[in-house]
Amino acid sequence: MRVGRSNRRLSACVVSLALPLCMFCVCVRGSGGDNGSTRPAGDSDAADNPAASQPVTPAMQRSSDAYRQYPLDSLPTTTVQVHEHTFRVWVVRESDPQRPYAVQEGLMYVPAHEIADDQGMLFVFDREEIRGFWMHNTITPLDIAFARSDGTIVKIWQMPALTLRTFSSVQPAMFALEVKQGTFNQLSIREGDRMEIPSDLRGTK
Numbered sequence: 001m002r003v004g005r006s007n008r009r010l011s012a013c014v015v016s017l018a019l020p021l022c023m024f025c026v027c028v029r030g031s032g033g034d035n036g037s038t039r040p041a042g043d044s045d046a047a048d049n050p051a052a053s054q055p056v057t058p059a060m061q062r063s064s065d066a067y068r069q070y071p072l073d074s075l076p077t078t079t080v081q082v083h084e085h086t087f088r089v090w091v092v093r094e095s096d097p098q099r100p101y102a103v104q105e106g107l108m109y110v111p112a113h114e115i116a117d118d119q120g121m122l123f124v125f126d127r128e129e130i131r132g133f134w135m136h137n138t139i140t141p142l143d144i145a146f147a148r149s150d151g152t153i154v155k156i157w158q159m160p161a162l163t164l165r166t167f168s169s170v171q172p173a174m175f176a177l178e179v180k181q182g183t184f185n186q187l188s189i190r191e192g193d194r195m196e197i198p199s200d201l202r203g204t205k
């Protein structure tokens with residue numbers, strides 16, 4: 001999906017990395033700005049990806065599984081609360097030896113019908129830094145909220161599907177929460193609000 005630091009483009013969306021299929025949802029690049037950058041090498045966009053139209057039933061795998069290095073159901077989960085709203089989230093961590101590219105993959109190739117209204121993805125970084133995300137190979141429009149180590153939201157963006165524009169945290173952030181686009185507005189979640197993040201994740205340094 002994307003995640004990057006100030007001066008470095010970490011392609012959370014990902015540089016192709018010579019892996020089969022581009023496997024990162026939003027590419028993260030460095031801070032700074034909202035300008036797009038060159039597209040990383042890899043597959044074509046997922047606009048005509050079959051995952052966008054195939055229905056998902058409990059009896060079968062998610063359609064996005066065929067395109068992802070880390071299927072959603074293989075990721076750890078937890079809950080994050082903002083005000084009285086609880087989100088069930090898939091967790092991806094910068095320092096995860098078992099899933100070294102999970103942050104880069106993010107929600108790539110995941111269609112909207114595979115994300116419930118109370119679901120999202122929580123990105124956990126080792127330290128507070130200025131982060132930047134883009135939407136390469138990410139076919140569902142998303143809201144993103146960047147938060148400091150104490151959970152305070154410092155920046156919220158609405159990110160269109162497949163855009164290569166960079167969305168910066170503007171201020172140093174240790175967490176990023178992604179949900180379907182429009183969710184934060186609907187729930188009146190604003191910059192300055194605080195995410196209640198489990199202590200075992202807040203302890204990441």
